[in-house]
Amino acid sequence: EAGVAQSPRYKIIEKRQSVAFWCNPISGHATLYWYQQILGQGPKLLIQFQNNGVVDDSQLPKDRFSAERLKGVDSTLKIQPAKLEDSAVYLCASSPVAANLAKNIQYFGAGTRLSVL
Amino acid sequence: KQEVTQIPAALSVPEGENLVLNCSFTDSAIYNLQWFRQDPGKGLTSLLLIQSSQREQTSGRLNASLDKSSGRSTLYIAASQPGDSATYLCAVMRGANNLFFGTGTRLTVIP
Numbered sequence: 001e002a003g004v005a006q007s008p009r010y011k012i013i014e015k016r017q018s019v020a021f022w023c024n025p026i027s028g029h030a031t032l033y034w035y036q037q038i039l040g041q042g043p044k045l046l047i048q049f050q051n052n053g054v055v056d057d058s059q060l061p062k063d064r065f066s067a068e069r070l071k072g073v074d075s076t077l078k079i080q081p082a083k084l085e086d087s088a089v090y091l092c093a094s095s096p097v098a099a100n101l102a103k104n105i106q107y108f109g110a111g112t113r114l115s116v117l
Numbered sequence: 118k119q120e121v122t123q124i125p126a127a128l129s130v131p132e133g134e135n136l137v138l139n140c141s142f143t144d145s146a147i148y149n150l151q152w153f154r155q156d157p158g159k160g161l162t163s164l165l166l167i168q169s170s171q172r173e174q175t176s177g178r179l180n181a182s183l184d185k186s187s188g189r190s191t192l193y194i195a196a197s198q199p200g201d202s203a204t205y206l207c208a209v210m211r212g213a214n215n216l217f218f219g220t221g222t223r224l225t226v227i228p
Binding site for chain 1: 121148149151153158159160161162163166168169170206208210212214215216218219220221
C-alpha cells in the first residue's frame with residue numbers, strides 16, 4: 001500500500017513570497033490533515049478535511065494560509081505572503097473513516113521543510 | 118485547553134538498557150493516546166495506540182501504559198538498540214480526530 005505522498009520535500013523562499021505544498025493521501029482515506037511542526041515542537045493541526053469539506057480550521061492563520069482538497073483526494077496548502085515564523089515542516093496525514101474514533105490511526109507523509117529567509 | 122508534556126526532552130542510553138519515556142496531559146477527556154516515532158527527515162510512524170478504556174498496549178519490545186485519572190502515560194522500551202534512536206512523540210486524541218502532540222523526547226542509543 002502506497003503511503004502519504006508530499007511534495008516538494010524542501011523549499012526555500014524569501015519573506016513575503018508565496019509557496020504551495022501538495023499532498024496525496026492513502027487511497028480510500030476520507031480524512032486528510034495538515035500539520036505545522038516548528039523545530040523542537042510537536043506537530044500542530046492546521047486544518048482537517050473530511051472528503052472535500054473542512055472539519056476544523058480553527059488554528060489556520062486564514063489571513064495568509066489557505067488549503068483546498070479538490071474532489072476529496074489531493075490537497076494543497078498555500079502560504080501567501082510568507083513570514084519568517086512560517087519556517088517549519090509541514091506534515092500531511094490521512095486516515096480512514098473509523099466506526100470507532102478511539103481506534104483511528106493517522107498515517108503521515110515525510111513532510112515539506114520550509115525555510116523562509 | 119489540552120496540554121501535553123514529555124519528559125525528558127532528550128535521553129542517551131547505552132545499548133541494551135531498558136528505558137522509560139514519560140508523557141502527561143491536562144484533560145482526561147480523550148478518545149485515545151498514541152505514541153509515534155519520528156526519524157530525521159521523515160514523517161511520523163504510529164507505534165502504539167491505547168484506547169481510553171484500556172490500560173496498556175504492547176508491541177514487541179515496546180509497552181505503553183495509560184492512566185487517565187492522573188493524566189499520564191509511559192512508553193517502556195526493553196533492551197534498547199541503536200536503531201531505536203529517534204524522537205518519540207505522544208499525542209492524545211480528542212473529538213473529531215484532533216491529535217494534540219507533546220514536544221517529544223529525542224532518544225540516542227549508544228552502541
